[in-house]
Amino acid sequence: MPTFRNPRANRPHLRSVSITGVGSYVPERVLTNADLEKIVETTDEWITSRTGIRERRIARDNEATSDLAVMAAQRALTAAGITADQVELIIVATITPDMQFPSTACLVQHRLGAHRAAAFDLEAACSGFVYALDVASHFVASHTYNTVLVIGAEKMSSVVDWTDRNTCVLFGDGAGAAVLQNRPNAHGLLTTCLGSDGGKASLLELPGGGSACPASVDSVTKRLHFLRMDGKETFKNAVNAMVAATHEALNRCGVTVAEVKCIIPHQANHRIMSAVAERIGAREDQLFVNVDRYGNTSAASVAIALDEAVSQGRIVRGDLVLMVVFGAGLTWGAALIEW
Numbered sequence: 001m002p003t004f005r006n007p008r009a010n011r012p013h014l015r016s017v018s019i020t021g022v023g024s025y026v027p028e029r030v031l032t033n034a035d036l037e038k039i040v041e042t043t044d045e046w047i048t049s050r051t052g053i054r055e056r057r058i059a060r061d062n063e064a065t066s067d068l069a070v071m072a073a074q075r076a077l078t079a080a081g082i083t084a085d086q087v088e089l090i091i092v093a094t095i096t097p098d099m100q101f102p103s104t105a106c107l108v109q110h111r112l113g114a115h116r117a118a119a120f121d122l123e124a125a126c127s128g129f130v131y132a133l134d135v136a137s138h139f140v141a142s143h144t145y146n147t148v149l150v151i152g153a154e155k156m157s158s159v160v161d162w163t164d165r166n167t168c169v170l171f172g173d174g175a176g177a178a179v180l181q182n183r184p185n186a187h188g189l190l191t192t193c194l195g196s197d198g199g200k201a202s203l204l205e206l207p208g209g210g211s212a213c214p215a216s217v218d219s220v221t222k223r224l225h226f227l228r229m230d231g232k233e234t235f236k237n238a239v240n241a242m243v244a245a246t247h248e249a250l251n252r253c254g255v256t257v258a259e260v261k262c263i264i265p266h267q268a269n270h271r272i273m274s275a276v277a278e279r280i281g282a283r284e285d286q287l288f289v290n291v292d293r294y295g296n297t298s299a300a301s302v303a304i305a306l307d308e309a310v311s312q313g314r315i316v317r318g319d320l321v322l323m324v325v326f327g328a329g330l331t332w333g334a335a336l337i338e339w
């Protein structure tokens with residue numbers, strides 16, 4: 001059994017927060033690298049060697065982010081052994097909401113039949129799920145709510161420029177969900193470390209459609225409603241931020257990398273994950289990787305990976321799990337959990 005310090009333990013008025021159920025959902029349609037070769041000037045060899053991605057899932061035209069979120073949420077509720085009317089708060093982390101407003105969380109609340117739940121969206125791009133876990137955990141820790149549902153859900157295919165080979169090969173659609181509750185005599189979420197740097201906002205952005213640049217014929221013509229990214233700079237910042245967040249989380253809890261059973265990094269690029277693993281001194285087999293099958297699903301990425309790691313038996317009760325993320329904003333974060 002790993003030994004650790006629980007930074008939350010010296011605040012006796014707070015209770016511990018555990019993830020008591022996880023679930024995920026990806027659309028059926030598979031888009032392979034060979035399919036992309038027919039859309040833009042690229043090759044399977046380039047995509048695989050530069051990113052590790054072999055295929056990604058693409059939602060149907062009539063399938064929105066909320067549809068993916070509802071499927072993942074229902075699976076998480078089942079895994080936690082609870083019904084929707086027990087949920088008191090729903091947080092959906094997404095950068096691809098169904099619409100500007102109302103929030104996707106409200107649409108999910110209605111579809112689930114979560115009659116008692118408050119609901120809101122949280123936007124921290126690819127870091128959204130860990131940000132949302134942190135926010136949600138405080139509601140449970142402070143006895144405000146007993147049961148909170150956190151969902152990371154994205155239809156990235158709706159904001160990807162399918163004529164831009166620099167970005168369209170990287171992203172996919174999907175959703176993952178977790179139920180947060182107090183589990184007596186368990187430590188659960190030990191710590192979360194979040195960070196941001198809006199000075200580098202332009203590295204990865206979708207400029208059109210907000211109040212700074214409302215939708216117009218001009219904004220559409222200039223393709224401002226699509227995601228754009230400076231890949232190289234984003235890559236460097238991702239590695240640095242994920243390494244720093246990992247060290248901070250582990251140091252706070254007095255845990256060594258070797259004691260972490262499963263590391264779940266944001267699934268953007270296999271090379272980023274390997275670089276982070278090398279710099280923190282982790283073995284490749286400590287990493288959970290599914291970027292080859294789903295590409296970068298933004299806020300859904302670590303949520304889907306967590307569900308798959310649990311269902312594959314890579315994580316069992318008592319294990320230490322580290323989630324570490326990075327995304328537009330810039331934003332980043334790490335969460336250390338005793339499962």
Ligand code: UT7
Binds near residue numbers: 046169327
């Ligand atoms: O989730 C949020 C965080 N996002 C990320 O973490 C993504 C971070 N960035 C990356 O993963 C990588 O930078 C990329 C995968 C996006 C790119 O890899 P890279 O090794 O940094 O490639 P590059 O940008 O240096 O591009 C090299 C070449 C360029 O050609 P020239 O200018 O050298 O002639 C690109 O035009 O590769 C070209 N290229 C492609 N070639 C074939 C770019 N995309 C493609 C493509 N197929 N799909």
